[in-house]
Amino acid sequence: MTSPPTFLGMPPFPEAARSAVSNPQLRHNLRKATHTIRDKRAHVVGELSDWAELRAAGAAIKDRTLRRLDEYLLAAEAAVAAAGGTVHWAADAAEANRIVADLVRATGETEVVKVKSMVTQEIGLNEALAAEGIRAYETDLAELIVQLGDDLPSHILVPAIHRNRAEIREIFVREMAEWGVPAPPGLSDEPAALAEAARRHLRERFLSAKVAVSGANFLVAETGTLVVVESEGNGRMCLTLPETLISVVGIEKVVPTWADLEVFLQLLPRSSTGERMNPYTSMWTGVTPGDGPRDFHLVLLDNGRTDVLADTTGRQALRCIRCSACLNVCPVYERTGGHAYGSVYPGPIGAILVPQLRGVATGKVDPQTASLPYASSLCGACYEVCPVAIDIPEVLVHLREQVVEGGGHRAERAAMRAAEWVFDDAKRLRTVQRVAARSRRLLPRRAPGPGAAWSDSRALPEVPAQSFRDWWVRERGAPPARPPAAPAQPPVEKNRIEEDDR
């Protein structure tokens, strides 16, 4: 087995996007999948008359919690300990990975089963465990496909969204035997047959595992209860069968009370899978003799989150409940898929969360990270769909300012300065327009420099002979313009829109 791939060394977004955009199979897979989930979501959200109120409540609860996060985390720690669990605090990925590896080693085991978890992907836990001689088995179907395919996840909810069923069949046939129960002979690419092959493969895993690693969707502070919502039931198998359970959870996952949880259990499944309720909701509180794991550990992870918390505009990214609705509706994500974002958090939420976690405000991030806030046309579809009302376009622009302040791009900075000089004075603007109009026949049809990116695929507009400003001044009098005393005479009407008068 080769070492698993990582997002490290990914090129900046525009470059990574170029190959994705030119891959017709990928485009087809993404379009089909995102539009299916998008339509399902719109349908079930439309069923609720109080969706706007739920959305506002979700945002308000998250904001209130984030403002007093320290208090709620300490309350959660006390509750988990009182219920027989052990809480560990991890400042960064390395510390979290070391804690988990030490806990697994203490059990004497060299294998763990995993519930699908974004946060363990974020910290590269599987790779860190492999370096310690511990093999981590993903049990979520899509994560399994990614793991067997020696691939990277490309979606928050459906990590293998970029694969179609023919590709999945091929991966199963090729790889399953290496990891455990092999694919049955003559496996077809029918969804039911693929699911059955995965079920047989995973069943052996669940029944033999002594240690499980999970994330959590929520941590209820008042009782120390963790919550995982899922569709397949593999998570519940992992959470109940092993002897030791280790849950790695980002500090922003805390909700104060069960009454708060009620709001999110309505917002999440409808936004995420387009279901009224998710098929499995598992909750666990410490340990209970004779029922479930005998040993429970909670690793609370910071990994840049307190830095995000300190930015009052960027902080709203921590409201995210990882539903992935913003990915499914994003026209940019639809054309590039998740790998182009170079992170386990792709799409609009990734474009605002990842630069912050990696410290974009310090001005010392790599070009790939600095390219992420620009991976959006600011169309606003993500904000419209977000169940906790994260104003993603606002944060994108805010992060672009941080990129610019960190140095930005020299040619762009010069161009912006020149534009400011023109726009700060109407007389200068008129002069520039006149120069452009006078030399318009000399302007090339294909633009040089960075503008070539435009004219390679799109015709440039022609510069007209006369700006509006010049027309107005000639027709309606010299500046400074004053409002006419009486309504002006309407100009002579033409019997259709003006012909091209350039």
Place this chain on the structure above:
Amino acid sequence: MRVGLFITCVNDTLYPRTGRAVVRLLERLGCTVDFPTAQTCCGQMHWNTGYGKRIEPMVAGFADTFAGYDAVVTPSGSCGAMIRDNHPRAAARAADPGLSARVAAVVPKVYDLTEFIVDVLGVTDVGAYFPHRVVYHPTCHSRRLLGLGDRPTALLREVRGLELVDLPGEEECCGFGGTFAVKNPDVSTAMGADKVRHAAGTGAEVLCAADNSCLMHIGGLMDRQRTGMRVVHLAEILASTAG
């Protein structure tokens, strides 16, 4: 009512026909129209690219230029949204402590052209004649930030001779996005190509929108792809008459 036109720097420089159409249309509807020549740019390009701290002179210039009008009308959804949503934000952190109040005084008077016609003038039939099959593309900022809703299509439905056909995937961005089109040309082009494909599939001759920036991108693609379709600003359709 003194109507000040904010024609926008893009329209002023590249699409003067749109501005002339707006003047013709509003005067036909009985308005007294003025174009204060001190206007320049709303600062959107700077703001959206991360240079928002540099636009204070543009924000102040806009607020002061249009302070004396009863209404400020603009034929650009994205510039209208920039003023409404972001001028107050820019003013709040400006060095000039009085700027917020000046911006707050002018912002409520800023209307998109279609808002002004439908909401203020109370008109949907503007007496236009345009005998063509047309699709309307509700640009993202017109639709989501300004919330123009069905005002543009209500106006188009009253145009004599015009056959309005639905645009599949109309809610999807065309891929312009200001400097996004230059910074991410491949994705931008892919988005625009899908928009053009959807539009061409309707058999329409004309794609119209309330923002020339998006039309520049869509029209530039149509031109290269030789679709035979053309783009026309909504104002130019509404201003056209049978004579």
